[in-house]
Amino acid sequence: MNDVNISTELDAEGILLARIDMPNRAMNVFSRDLMDALEALITRAQGDEAIRAVVLTSGKPSFLAGADLAMVEAFTERAASTGSPEELHALLGHLGRLFRRLETHPTPFVAAINGLALGGGLELCLACRARIVADDPAIQLGLPEVTLGLLPGAGGTQRLPRLVGAEKGLDMLLTGNPVNPAAALALGLVDEVVPADQLIDAAKARAPQQP
Secondary structure, X not given: OOOXXXXXXXXXXXXXXXXXXXXXXXXXXXXXXXHHHHHHHHHHHXXXXXXXXXXXXXXXOOOEOOEOHHHHHHHHHHHHOOOOHXXXXXXXXHHHHHHHHHHOOOOOEEEEEXXXXXXXXXXXXXXXXXXXXXXXXXXXXXXXXXXXXXXXXXXXXXXXXXXXXXXXXXXXHHHOOOEOHHHHHHHOOOOEEEOXXXXXXXXXXXXXXXX
């Protein structure tokens, strides 16, 4: 079963390859539709015994660039007008709850990062059980929300320092400065850096080994 935003392929070993590839966009961004597609993927992985693990990657040169700014603007307008506290909690906390569900999922998810992962894109990777990134110094991994006067809202403020330590985590959160794959590996932000043509195979090999 494929979604217009996420296509999937299940191999003979039970590894589901899920490619995020939003139509009519130069980059993948978190929209309501993509959140719904991710939620459906998580539900499918939990209900299908044939799926041993999931590898998340992108069908575009970048991985995922963050939130859809039009969606953020709509959320802001809703918060300033008619939304009740209960409605706003359901609306604004949706992505964070999805990431928590993914993080605690009995089926391991592994991020195969083929291009830049910023903001919500990196938060998605942080919620995965492991992270493999292509060996390309042009790839950027970071949480640049502070440059817009914000902080990550879907768990990145917690997961990033746990992986890289409080000092470097705070530095990345408060400056918004991204890191390249080599620096990410040295920090412990990713588990492995591999040649781009080996990325999917490496992620598939690692995925079923995750606890």
